[in-house]
Amino acid sequence: MSLKLTVLGCHSATPRVNANPTSQFLEIKNHHFLIDCGEGTQVQLRRYNVKFSKIKHIFISHLHGDHVFGLVGLISTFRLLNRESELHVYGPKGIKEMITLQLKLSNSWTHYPLLFHELSSKEPELIFEDEKVEVHTIPLDHRVYTNGFLFKEKLGERKLNMNAVFNHKEIEICDYQNLKNGRDFILKNGTTIKNKELTLDPSPVKSYAFCSDTSYFPEIIPQIKQVTALYHEATFLNDKENLATITKHSTAKQAATIAQNAEVKNLVIGHFSGRYKNKELFLTEAKSFFKNTILAEEGKTFVFE
Amino acid sequence: MSLKLTVLGCHSATPRVNANPTSQFLEIKNHHFLIDCGEGTQVQLRRYNVKFSKIKHIFISHLHGDHVFGLVGLISTFRLLNRESELHVYGPKGIKEMITLQLKLSNSWTHYPLLFHELSSKEPELIFEDEKVEVHTIPLDHRVYTNGFLFKEKLGERKLNMNAVFNHKEIEICDYQNLKNGRDFILKNGTTIKNKELTLDPSPVKSYAFCSDTSYFPEIIPQIKQVTALYHEATFLNDKENLATITKHSTAKQAATIAQNAEVKNLVIGHFSGRYKNKELFLTEAKSFFKNTILAEEGKTFVFE
Known part of the structure; x- marks a missing residue:
């Protein structure tokens, strides 16, 4: 199954x-x-x-307006559309008060369960988990408390090597799940057949790391090592590295350097400053440090197989 | 001078x-x-x-999301654009807390003076006045505390009737302002020349009444009598009058009835429910009760001479 990312917005600061x-x-x-x-x-x-x-599930990196000011409207629209299912919001401490005050003042509390999971740890945390997926925070370095998010598929069960399985008449269908779970098979004569001889490795897991907004922050590298795709903000080009440092943002070069050192498979860059009219300059700069870079583009869907 | 109205949004509920x-x-x-x-x-x-x-000056009728959720973003954008001049926000009690909490949580307080004027009276109030214009609230009937706004030019000074003035050699330029202010002129022989003989009436004042959101609420009629232009919400057509009553909105027929009874010069209707694809139906319905009706349309500027 693929990892599918649709970019809805990829510009910094004010909407235009x-x-x-x-x-x-x-x-x-x-x-x-x-x-x-x-x-x-x-x-x-x-x-x-x-x-x-x-x-x-909605994950909010930080409480700057260009990352959160659309949330209360979306929550209200879900109400008008008669949503019934739970909605989980993960974001920095304060997000619950921010949203609930507005719902209270507009006298329009949701009819569906709205659950907030407020974050305040400066260490990575596992914030969502089920049988298929995990989500971890990636603490970032920005002007306000900010987390990136690491979305990881869980390793699936081992796959049956049917040719090998069929060689052993004693193995029946009811044994298959044990094999998928990694257990060896013991024949009636006492011989052990190693699981590896009967199964194949599960599909490799895919993972997506979202890192925005942040200064150049190599501390994240161990956590995002070899992810399938990394989204890293690139607000500026290298000519404004100084401004990136002051505002705790990154340049395209810095994003690509992170990608290179983390040995990720794909890098998507975005959060472009409005001062640059030609977005291709971001791509050119990043690609000279990390070849597998693509530009975020509104409305575009990236499929990572 | 004309009254110029640009419609930026005229639909109800969720943005689409x-x-x-x-x-x-x-x-x-x-x-x-x-x-x-x-x-x-x-x-x-x-x-x-x-x-x-x-x-x-920003006037907020009520705290439902479709009338206020863009405010914090606009205030933040003014900050990013290095605004220095004062910004005054008039709106229901609670609006200050709603905005300032978000600015606090995003650590982005404005550098320019941001002044809130919170409203809670159920009677009409004069909320802004200078030498040229007055703004009054128009208490409306909606599901939450709501005000419309009446924007009124002030009556200007009287105009000199130059033909009449030139007939009296004794009247000098330094007397003109007294005449404009309405004073009579006394000749040296003691004869009084009535101001009306020397001046003409000032230009008629123009006024604009914004009334949204509201149920059919004839109590507003005395306040909006004979305004140059009335914007009145028309969320539904007459076929949904019952729904209008329940949700405290108006139909096109009701908006037009208000306009007719208030003898306004022009009626603009808007706040259309998304259930109606053909907006012309609103116009047809309203026009059969009040001929001078126009449809609000996004991006359209209406000039009322």
């Missing part, structure tokens, strides 16, 4: 015509995750025909 | 592609007023090239 603030829709193992929710995200979800009623 | 929630930009006597500020308003201001740095 055809330049939306950060939001992404991630499909992984039948989960539909929304990451960040700048103003206008709900319209972007409609514009790109994203089935947003499927979203059950 | 090409259907924005309520916001209007009003130009009256060199004032630039923003009325309501649903999500996406700042992008609409850019889309229609409204010089939004000129806005100094």
Whole structure:
């Protein structure tokens, strides 16, 4: 199964015509995750025909407006659409008060269960887990408390090597699950057949790391090592490295350097400053340090096989 | 001078592609007023090239999301654009806490003076006044505390009737201001010349009444009597009058009935429910009760001479 990322907004600071603030829709193992929710995200979800009623988990990196000001509107729209299923919001401490105050003042509390999971740890945390997927925070370095998020498929069960299995008449269908779970098989004569002789490795797991907003912060490298895809902010080009340092953002070169050192398979860059008209300059700069770089683009869906 | 109204959003409930929630930009006597500020308003201001740095006063009718969720983003954008001049926000009690909490949590307090004028009276109030314009609240009947706003030019000074003035050699330039102020002129022989013989009436004043959201509420009629233009919400057609009553909204027929009974010069209707695809039905219904009706339309500027 593929990892599917739809970019809803990939620009920094203020929303403009055809330049939306950060939001992404991630499909992984039948989960539909929304990451960040700048103003206008709900319209972007409609514009790109994203089935947003499927979203059950929203992850907010930090409380700067261009990452969160669209959240209360989306929550309210779910109410108007008669949503019934739970909605989980993960974000920095304060996000619950921010949203609930607005719902209270507009006298429009949700009819569906709205559950907040407030984050305050400066260490990576496992914040979501089921049988298929895990989500961990990636503490970042920005002007306010900020987390990236690491979405990881869990390793599936081993696959039966049917040719090998059929060689042993004693192995029956009811034994298959034990083999998938990694257990050896013991013949009636007492001989042990090693699991490895009967099964194949499970499909390799895919993973997605979302890292925005952040200064150049190599501390994240061990956590994002060899991920299938890394989204790393690249607000500036290298000519504004000084400004990136002051504002705790990154340059395209820095994003690519992180990708290179973390040996990720693909790098997506975004969060472009409005000062640059030609986005290709970001791609050129990043590619000279990390070849497998692609530009985030609003409405574009990337499939990582 | 004309009264100029630019419609930024005229749809109800959730923002959709090409259907924005309520916001209007009003130009009256060199004032630039923003009325309501649903999500996406700042992008609409850019889309229609409204010089939004000129806005100094924002009037918020009520705290439902489709009238206010764009406000915090606009306030933040003014900060990023290095605004220095004062910004005044008029709206229901609670609006200050709603905005300041978000600015606090995003650690992005404005560098410019941001002044809130919270409203809670159920009677009409004069909330803004200078030498040219007055703004009054128009208490409305909706599910939460809501005010419309009445924007009124002040009566200017009388105009000199130069033919009459020149007939009296004794009247000098230094007397003109007294005449404009309405004073009679006394000749040296003691004869009084009535001001009316020397001056003409000032230009008639123009006025604009914004009334949204509200149920059918004839109590507003005395306050909006004979205004130059009335914006009245028309969320539903007459076939959904029952739904209008329950949700405390109005039908096109009811908006037109208010306009007719208030003898206004022009009626603009908007706040259309997304259930109706054909907006012309609103116009047809309203026009059969009040001929001078026009449909609000996003990006459209109406000039009332």
